[in-house]
Amino acid sequence: HPQKQEGLSFVGIHIPVGRVQADDMDELARLADEYGTGELRLTVEQNIIIPNIQNSKLEALLKESLLQKFSPEPPILMKGLVACTGNQFCGQAIIETKARALKVTEEVQRRVTVTRPVRMHWTGCPNTCGQVQVADIGFMGS
Template sequence: MPDDVFRDHTGVHPQRQAGLYSVGVSVLNGRLSGQTLLALADLVETHAGGELRTTVNQNFLIPGVPEASLTVVLDWLKTLGLHVEANNFWRGTVACTGTEFCKLAITETKGFARWLAEEMDARLPGFDQQLKLHITGCPNNCGQAWIGDIGLEGKKIKHNGKLVDAWYFALGGALGQHAGFARQINYRCRSEEVPDALEHLFRAYLDQREDGQNLRAWFAAHSNEELREILEAVPIPA
């Protein structure tokens, strides 16, 4: 059982079979068009083993790529706008279907997740900690918020007399040797406030972490009250 190992299979990795590689591709929100899927089918049939595998992180894996075909495969994926080497916000974000197609959902998730991942990468370029940012649009938890480093569960709150999308935060979920559910810390905010809250949290982590301390361990070293105070900090100036 892994010890705090984040394995999303993204990137190029040698297989046990000599001369063959797997190529893991990060797909934010797991959404691909029909045209892209057809192009991928042509790609794997022509330059790989004819197989395409999906992952629990809403990404996909192309196994059985001969070493001689790696450059062609990587160039083809780049042409399709797909990321083999993605930033940690892009590769670590998972979202359920949300209100767009689910009658049980409370909040919109897919567009929010894309906006949030892009916003966080713009604010914290080069963020060096692998993370699992799981977004779910209702308590049914199809986005698996309870096992993310950061889990966001969609709710509605009143703002200026209107119901708006909001998010309850849970922190510190994990799999592997330190498996455990994320902790509810009694903090919620509107969608547009989430980037500020996460920026406060990530900057505090980067400033305070010890050598080799990952997000799970850093969260575990802080009380709910301490984490809530960080999230509730004065808004960051524009």
């Protein structure tokens, strides 16, 4: 996506339900160093942005193998998927959220054609760290 600074772009990278392993984070840091200015930005949608990429480097970045795993153009339902950490790491959560959110979203994608973005958020308890109140579709553990 073009930035307001001439000759620069940013790339948004989809991180499914916000989970990234250390090796992949190291690789994301390498991409930020090699193609940008070393900066990675986190989004409220649990994704990552690499800003300040010279337009001349954009095509090479988009060919990097890590972007097969973490796509700049995810399926439309995955694009709006957010999940709190769930009971795997949170003592307040009643349900597991991350794997469940991915599984349900993958199944919905198989069954339904969606032509516009849908924000689907999951939260493991009434504390609503997954921000279900701002989603088009919200799931809350109970």
